[in-house]
Amino acid sequence: MSNHILFVFEGIKTEQNITDSLSKYFIQDADKTLIRASYGFNIYRLYEKLYLDSDQDLLELLKIEISKKTKISVHDQALLDLEGSESISDIYLFFDYDCHCTNANDEKLSKMLALFNDSMAHGLLCISYPMVESIKHQTDNNPIQKLHSISELTNYKSYVNQSGNANVRYQNWALYDLNIWSEIINVNLHRANLLVEERLRLPSRPLEQEAIFNAQLAQHIPSEQIAIISSFPLMLHQYYGKKLFERI
Template structure:
């Protein structure tokens, strides 16, 4: 059983389920999807409260505690009787750096220290879990100013404190009006609805188009991750060269020092690593 923990409950599940249908249907059969519905700093705070870092509990305990007060039903989580029943854990959260103010009490250094601690803790999917981070948030998946493949993607940056305005920035700058170039719609049961043509038959041409877009997005993000880490614009031969902690450290030393963030999405990186 594989546990996927997403920050949001709309875009991330749709991206994952589309990606699974196109590339992972033979690899992943038994999975559970849970939306945390809060940000990465809230996750850190809850883990501290429950002494997860000290070994008193695990991420399943965090989920159960968090979802007690959630308005959303997570029947899937009831399938998890214990952490022993889970073989792999993956977490997907936004970077979403915030300025210190009356609402956010954390400095930039404090926020980055928390994320680094989380990345060091969640560094293995078969143990405590593996954390993937979107820079600055999941909407980076559509930040292409040209029709794919957009080779200029390697240079795209945004302001370090862009916050929620990044959604508007992505919508304004993207060649694609929505996420349908890379995702299938979900039905009421949150399962994918495959596109159909005018004859109400599964549209294989449209499915292949989405798959082609995914391959472009995957390659562009992998190359960019390698560029961020090693200043090389190519797909690395060894996947660990672009691990999440390495990407994070390079974001700090190469981009945040200029008050910028290199736009990068984690779903293609997960796909790259999972298929290797």
């Protein structure tokens, strides 16, 4: 029986902490259990491991990599205890665009997005632009587009934490309540729809991750900029569809 939803994270702490908050208000299906584990490497490392070996099972690969850790968390152990992929209904992989890292490659990412394009099959790759801290990057509930220079991404985390660049109400995800989540969802879905559909309004349907990436490539990356978008609201819209707006 497919009674588990699997979240796979690039980072060890940040995404886990955000999900602690998110899971208070979302992904609470009575017949589903949320399993989350940290891969510990960027998306391009996953590409090298998985895309080049198309016969590799994602769950088995994750088990192999996680079992190598010197310290296994409670969440990691829950994944290791899964008996097989058939017990998982949906897989979401949360990674950063991370274009400043040494093995970053847009062509590789495009191939990964083509492979991981269905949460109920191989899994759905959910990209934060430029990184997970983009969830903080808004000053209010006004859904305006924000761009950031690619050449300055190494300092992006500190930039978002500086006064004036993001409202303090979004800084501590441990304090996110449903109202804050509603604002984050509203702003990021507007931003994504503006990028893909060129209309600053809520999307009428869940936006494809490939479409978002292709729009970044066409509109902003050539000019060394990136449009700020968090992956978590996009994932929730994909999971719930229009019913997401009834929950917020």
